[in-house]
Amino acid sequence: xxxxVVGVARLVPVTxxxxxxxxxxxxxxxxxxxxxxxFNPQMWTRRGGVKRNVDELASEIIAGATxxxxxxxxxxxxxxxxxxxxxxxxxxxxxxxxxxxxxxxGYELPVLRTWAVGRSDIATLLRSTDLLADGPFLQxxxxxxxxxxxxxxxxxxxxxxxxxxxxxxxxxxxxRLEIRVxxxxxxxxxxxxDTETLDRLLAGVGRRGDxxxxx
Ligand code: SF4
Numbered sequence: 001x002x003x004x005v006v007g008v009a010r011l012v013p014v015t016x017x018x019x020x021x022x023x024x025x026x027x028x029x030x031x032x033x034x035x036x037x038x039f040n041p042q043m044w045t046r047r048g049g050v051k052r053n054v055d056e057l058a059s060e061i062i063a064g065a066t067x068x069x070x071x072x073x074x075x076x077x078x079x080x081x082x083x084x085x086x087x088x089x090x091x092x093x094x095x096x097x098x099x100x101x102x103x104x105x106g107y108e109l110p111v112l113r114t115w116a117v118g119r120s121d122i123a124t125l126l127r128s129t130d131l132l133a134d135g136p137f138l139q140x141x142x143x144x145x146x147x148x149x150x151x152x153x154x155x156x157x158x159x160x161x162x163x164x165x166x167x168x169x170x171x172x173x174x175x176r177l178e179i180r181v182x183x184x185x186x187x188x189x190x191x192x193x194d195t196e197t198l199d200r201l202l203a204g205v206g207r208r209g210d211x212x213x214x215x
Contacts, residue, residue, distance in 0.1 A: 001046075006057065006086040009042075009049045009078055014068040017178035017190040019102040019131065019148060020163065020170060021071040024061050025190065028087065031079035033106040037139030043078040054086045058093035065099055072100030072130070081105050081112060085121035091128035100162050102131040104148075109134045109157055130162040131170075147175040177201070 001007060007029035012018075018025040027040070029049030034041075042048065061073055073094050080087050080103050091101045103125065105112065109132060116123035126132070135154035143152045147170070156171055158164040178190040179201065187202065 001051070001083070001086075004054050004086060004089070005051050006054050006083050006090065007046060007049045007078075008052045008057070009040075011057075011061075012180075012188075012190060013064045014070055015074075015178055015190045018074040018076065019072065020100075020166070020173075022069060023072050023074045023102070024065055024068075024070050024099075025074045025076065026057075026061070026090075027076055028078040028080055028083055030082055031077055031106065032082060033079060033136055035106060035137040035139070038137055040078065049078075054090050055093070058090050061090075061094055062097045062099070065094075065097075070099070072102060074102040074104070076104035079106055081107055081122060081125065084119065084125045088121050088124035088128055091125055095128050095130075100130045101128055102133070103129040104133045106136045107134065109155070126159060130158070130160045132157045132159055144175070146171055147173045 008026065009029040010025075010027040012025040014022055015025050016022055027043060029043055030046035031038075031044050034044055038044075064070070065073070073091075075087055075091065091103070095101055112122060112126060112134070116126055133148060133154060133156055135151070138151040138153050141151040141153055143149045143154065146156070149156065156167065158167045163170065180188045180190065182188070189198065189202075
C-alpha cells in the first residue's frame, strides 16, 4: 500500500453506536488475526475495500463532523494497527481538529506497547488514541453487559485525559444497536448483537452484510 493511503471498508458519517456520543465510524480493510466468530470476515482480506488518501479522508471526516455535531472518530475494522502509519496520521489530524479518537484493536495493549518501542507508527497511533478497546474477540466469552465490547477478555482503556474521568461510567453505559435504513432501502447495522437477536430484529427486512461486531 503506498504511503499516505489507507484501505477503507466502510465509513459512516454519524452514528451513536460506536463509542461515546455522536461519532464518525471508519472501518478499515484487512485483519490477519481472524478470530473465530468475527462478524466482519469480509474485512479480513487486504484486497477489498477502497484505497483512500489519508489527508483527503481526514478533511472529509473533519468537515462532516462539524456539520453533524460529532464529538469524535471511531476507527475499527479490520485491524487498525495493521495500517498503523496512515491511521496514525489520520488520528493526529482529526485530534488536532478537536475530535476525539477511539480505536478498536484485536491486539492487547501491553503487546502494542512492546511493539511501539521499535515502531513509530504504532507509537503514534497509540498516542493519538483517546480511548482504546483491545483484545481479540472470543466467541466463548461473550460480553453482553458492557457497551461496544464483544467478549469479556476485551478492555476499554483511556490513553489520554479526554475520557479518563468517564471511563468507569462509560463501562456501565447501555450497549446500543443502531439499525439504519438508507434511502435506497438497504438496511445496515451498527453496534453489537448476537446473531439470534439480530435475526429476530431483522426478520422480514432486507439485510446488508455490514457486520455489527467491532473488532
Ligand atoms: S474480531 Fe476484530 S480482530 Fe478479530 S478477526 Fe474480526 S476484525 Fe480481526
